[in-house]
Amino acid sequence: MPFLEWRRFKYGSYSLHLRMTNSATPILIDLRSDTLTLPTPEMKAYMFDAELGDDVFGEDPTVNALQNYAADLFGMEDALFCSSGTQTNQIAIKLHTQPADEVICHELSHVYLYEGGGIAYNSGASVRLLQGSRGMFTAKDLIENINKEDVHFPHSRLVSIENTVNKGGGACWDWHELVKIKETCTNNNLAFHLDGARLFNALIAKNQTAQQYGQLFDTISICLSKGLGAPVGSLLLGSKKHIHQAKRYRKVMGGGMRQAGFMAAAGLFALQNNIHRMEIDHQRAKTVEAVLKNLLWVDYILPVETNIVIFKLKDTMMPDRFVNYLAENGIKASSMGKNLVRFVFHLNHQDQHIQLLCDTLKKA
Numbered sequence: 001m002p003f004l005e006w007r008r009f010k011y012g013s014y015s016l017h018l019r020m021t022n023s024a025t026p027i028l029i030d031l032r033s034d035t036l037t038l039p040t041p042e043m044k045a046y047m048f049d050a051e052l053g054d055d056v057f058g059e060d061p062t063v064n065a066l067q068n069y070a071a072d073l074f075g076m077e078d079a080l081f082c083s084s085g086t087q088t089n090q091i092a093i094k095l096h097t098q099p100a101d102e103v104i105c106h107e108l109s110h111v112y113l114y115e116g117g118g119i120a121y122n123s124g125a126s127v128r129l130l131q132g133s134r135g136m137f138t139a140k141d142l143i144e145n146i147n148k149e150d151v152h153f154p155h156s157r158l159v160s161i162e163n164t165v166n167k168g169g170g171a172c173w174d175w176h177e178l179v180k181i182k183e184t185c186t187n188n189n190l191a192f193h194l195d196g197a198r199l200f201n202a203l204i205a206k207n208q209t210a211q212q213y214g215q216l217f218d219t220i221s222i223c224l225s226k227g228l229g230a231p232v233g234s235l236l237l238g239s240k241k242h243i244h245q246a247k248r249y250r251k252v253m254g255g256g257m258r259q260a261g262f263m264a265a266a267g268l269f270a271l272q273n274n275i276h277r278m279e280i281d282h283q284r285a286k287t288v289e290a291v292l293k294n295l296l297w298v299d300y301i302l303p304v305e306t307n308i309v310i311f312k313l314k315d316t317m318m319p320d321r322f323v324n325y326l327a328e329n330g331i332k333a334s335s336m337g338k339n340l341v342r343f344v345f346h347l348n349h350q351d352q353h354i355q356l357l358c359d360t361l362k363k364a
Contacts, residue, residue: 028330029353034198034226034281034307034346043229043269050265054258055081056251062261066268070222070235073271074214078243080236081264082255085110085197088221088236090118091249093158095219095242096191099124102154104145108135108167110195111160122253126154134302135165136173139180146188159185162195164202167336169301170285170308172202175212182216192216197223197234201306204278218242227278227307228270229347233263274347281307281345284354288343291358299339309343310336322364329360 030036039047053059067079082088089111093103103119105112107129111119119125128145130137147153159181165171185192194217196202203210213220219238224230236246250256257263282305289304297317302310313319319335326333336342343357 030332031343032334037229046269050261052259052261056256063264066264075211085223085234092219096158101157105160134168134171160193164198169310170306194220224267230266230270307345313339
């Protein structure tokens with residue numbers, strides 16, 4: 001049975017902790033998400049040395065430095081530091097739409113599935129859901145789904161895409177198709193937003209640049225707290241006009257933060273140090289993919305391009321039993337639907353973790 005104990009920490013302070021005394025297997029590798037990353041000692045030191053001010057007054061120098069760095073990285077005019085990717089996405093949708101307008105996105109999009117109905121709640125907009133392989137659609141698909149001028153239909157106002165596509169197994173959009181979609185948006189007076197929660201994974205995998213994306217999209221949301229390894233925070237990038245209005249919407253959503261430089265420093269450190277190392281996460285995902293391909297109880301694996309591996313179990317291997325088996329061997333994983341399991345790799349994983357995972361899979 002567990003029991004409570006007091007533990008003494010640095011500077012003589014005490015904290016009450018729950019200590020487990022049973023024989024539960026300790027978790028050695030957590031594959032549920034890349035949101036589980038912990039700051040490195042170097043990032044922590046950078047955070048605690050951050051210069052601070054009141055960001056609601058625009059006076060936090062570290063927040064300003066992060067925003068300026070990100071805007072320059074993408075070649076965009078301005079950026080806004082927010083608490084989450086959901087917040088930056090929802091602010092962007094609010095910027096580009098009015099109530100009774102329509103947002104066009106894929107049916108697997110995070111903005112539709114995992115943001116609490118925010119498109120309806122925050123913007124009063126309806127959604128046109130497109131289909132396509134692994135969360136991606138084509139310019140042709142878009143053209144066929146733009147509403148004509150008719151009082152019966154909402155105005156098509158915004159196209160939103162997600163890169164990489166989480167539910168598509170970390171799928172990366174084809175650049176040339178994105179260019180065609182942008183041309184379609186321009187020709188039809190549609191705004192173009194990018195949910196770039198894992199955009200840097202796509203940039204590394206496809207040898208692309210942030211500047212390319214900055215030239216293509218009206219607004220971009222990027223997460224600092226996934227593969228980049230910061231503990232919290234996202235950025236919305238756009239024109240000065242858009243970001244000026246975005247500050248107002250952030251305030252309305254309760255997102256104004258005061259001495260936020262501690263968090264911003266982590267994001268700045270991440271952008272300056274943790275982008276190119278993502279290739280290691282991609283290589284580890286490919287290593288695990290190779291093992292899964294040889295296992296008889298695996299039905300199929302979505303193509304692995306970045307740090308996410310999604311695979312389907314055959315009916316002979318029940319998902320709950322499989323996830324429990326992993327936990328019994330010190331590994332956490334998550335289910336993504338009927339017989340689907342997801343592994344996500346990030347900077348806190350080490351080679352020995354990957355070896356443990358591969359050995360455990362082979363013995364299942």
